[in-house]
Amino acid sequence: MQSLLEITDVHKTYRIGPAVVPVLTGANLSVAEGEFVAITGASGSGKSTLLHIAGALDRADTGTVSFKGQALNRMSSGQRHVMRNRSFGFVFQLYHLLPELNVLENVMLPAMVAAPTWMALVRARPRKRQALALLEEFGLVERLHHRPGQLSGGERQRVAIARALINEPAVLLADEPTGNLDPKTGQTILDVLLRLHKDKGQTIILVTHDAQIAALADRTVRLLDGRVQVASQG
Template sequence: MQDDRTILKAVEVTKDFPIEGGILPVLKGVNLDVHKGEILAIAGKSGVGKSTLLHILGMLDVPSSGSVVYDGSDLAKLSTAGRAEVRSRHFGFIFQFYHLLPEFNAIENVLMPAMIGTGMLKWFAVRGAMRKRARMLLEKAGLGERLRHRPSQLSGGERQRVAIARALMNEPKILFCDEPTGNLDSKTSAEIVEMIWGLNRESGLTTIIVTHDESIAKKATRTARMVDGKMVQQSSG
């Protein structure tokens, strides 16, 4: 039965990676429901498969078996183009090491998902409006004075705020965060956490956050805990 609070669901998801001399089973039958409007933390020790699971939930990778259901549709049944469309229009991503494009400045990095989502033909008609939105998102992130800085000219916290603005560019339904504060000092970390939680408070943005930081997991609506490729516990708070 599909719970109507559920926006994204993993059903018996496994992932094996080919390695020299065999395969490495990393996810061993993960079941997980993500509810609309919640912040779900995925916690667990290094190497248990948290990032692998997040990548599969966000369609950056495919499961070896099992399925991922988004808004009632089995993602495996979509074409590659259909999956790319869902990923680019419905999902936003934030990573530990920001993954900004070094050759482009802040506003160009934020515009990138819009450009990819719109396609070249339509881009010229909408780019003015998109630039306005990118600027608004950067200003909201406190980077109004940094629009033309390249990533190498920004601090870690500023880079992550650019990455958050970029993740929001296409108005995602789900924000996927993989250790978004893992590379930051505690003060900057707290600012980034506040920004992510603020988005959830203001617009009810559904957020999945992989973290090994217990203080972040504690703030989440629910925490799903992984051990050795499996979910062992899901709890509130």
């Protein structure tokens, strides 16, 4: 399979006060188009950092990250914003929905960011149609005008997934998406992700510390001491 995302020899350190903490020390990862990869590892092993670097949300100190052959780390800040908006969709453990917006508005927001100002009104209708279709797919049609505070955890996470998918990203990056949910609700979220992967061939990179969840993926990689140590086929 052709490689969609290629992470090669990535290093990343964080400065905490006077101390320099190495998080990634030469991580390598290759993700093919349509693949479902789970990244596991202990707390603080650098799973989220790797995910952020893969999705152009963070920069690696050294090493290369290339997406469809384009080196993300050589891109300008503006190009990375566009890349993040159009090619990657993030789902976070704490949902990270904007509390002032309702469900529909939260889902439409990345599409609004994507539209240039002069096209905003022209694209408003198709954008809304698309958002409604996604929300219908995730069973949230009844909740369109509810604010995040009025939703359950599972509903919030489904809204976050719909938001991540509105711009039809090449890669969905999920950082412990079930970490804040009870097992039953967590399972519904995993079902959504699996359906996306199987039915639509969505490329997914999922960060989890749960081996059972990781087992659902096509492939699992394990981060240890800042490196991808183990790779297993799901």
